[in-house]
Amino acid sequence: MNVTDAKFVQGFVRMCSDGWEQGWHERNGGNLTYRMKPEEAQEVMPLLDRTRPWQPIGADVPGLAGEFFMVTGSGKFFRNAVLDPADTTAIIEIDDSGKNYRICWGLVNGGRPTSELPSHLMNHEVKKEISGGRHRVIYHAHTPNTIALTFVLPLKDEVFTREIWEMMTECPVIFPDGIGVVDWMVPGGREIAVVTSELMKKYDVAVWAHHGMFCSGEDFDTTFGLMHTVEKSAQILLKVLSVSPVKRQTITARNFRDLAEAFHVTLPERFLYEKQAEEE
Template identity: 40%
Template sequence: MTRFTHDIPFVEELAPMVYRCWQMGWNEANGGNVSWRLPAEEVEAALKGLPGAEPGPVQPLPQPQPTLDGDCFLVTGSGQFFRHAPERPDEVFGIVRIVAGGTAYEPLWGYASGGRPTSEFATHLVGHATRKRVSNGRERIILHCHVPEFIALSFLMPLETRALTMALWQKMPECIVIFPDGVRIVPPLLPGTVKIAEASAVELEKSRVISWTHHGIFASEATPDSVFALVETVEKAAAIHRRVLSAGGPQRGIEPALLRELAENFASMMVCRPDLPDAPEA
């Protein structure tokens, strides 16, 4: 496979991951979106002297995000296909800067066909503002995709955070290590609205992973590689659980006591302590 190259290192890193999401069946047509918070000084250096890298008209944001003022983002465009990322990166992606005290954004590069950031951009920014604070700046990228097995569970299970989290944790030992913060559920809401952004922000206070019911996953992590791995692990656990349900339901699973041992043994690898049921009294 020919290695993808681009003048902007962030695009060079993100485009192959976005294409891989399409290959996995997570992002059909123009479904899904991704945004990556970038160091402003590195963006300025990467764009310096680059053809087409000229600031565009400032656009207002529906929800001000003062804590993101001055931050730059590499964002997929509205209506763009993930599968076109390596062949049309200047159309699929754009780089914008948050300005005016967090009330607007300024395009810096990309959206070559006259596009604009994803319609979910406001929700991404709410997510970034929340996770930037909660993670002390560690988390920088948010990926939203339509992972089929994970979506299927929203039709098969109660829409209850605890039940979904425990079901996934009990399917593979890796799960509680990779997502010890669990999966938080957002009820069915209209995409691209302030309402879903506000509901998502509430759940992102407690976890890097949220379920948009019947719609997909919304996950936050530090790098393109780590957010892909996070979604990949959740989706595999969802696939196992869906197969177990289709076979009549679980006869057994990883017991809470073993989950507790896993949490103790792998604590140094985990982003937080998992919220496990209290151990029964002796």
């Protein structure tokens, strides 16, 4: 058996390929991390090299101590993941303190895990706790329509959520908790990791202004589907705004409440408040 024969590796590589095909990963843009299940780690354990030196994560994540992750490499191109996963991706192990990692497989031609590793791992720690361990995927991509909206919409959770929700009826059902928004920050450091992890306590989606999107989910399909849904809605909104700055009709707050009742989801009232006066 090769590591690349494992089902989770194939799912990881497919997600990289799907993101590239969507146009979300120019050059070496974007990153993906997956918190492996214990049985997956055991499956590939005989093929891992656990003798390599520990490296500092740049963040403390004690809640992830002893966990194994599959990650994309810094400077690696998503379009090449399907061609050579051993070069473009890696499996890493977190030490017992949650302060260090080591590469156990992959990046065979050199390199290190994604520069956004502190952000990913801090958010994995948050989502692991909040979801009871169900969330395993963190995905960051440079989604062009969502990025474009950060230049024209107020950088507020309430505004982004409401505007995106209005574009497709399915949106509030798929992400009923809404969308968080981060003002522009230097990527790759502890500061943006801390801010994003605070938002991830409330949301599964964070928009990084003028940069891209950050999503969390239970598996590859739901996480990719979440990002795809938000980005498609952003595309529709841009088309609407290009035709007219004023919407002739839209989904109202009352409509959203009816939708929530029908689909048994809870929609925070703060996302339904702003336009309520205009609709009555």
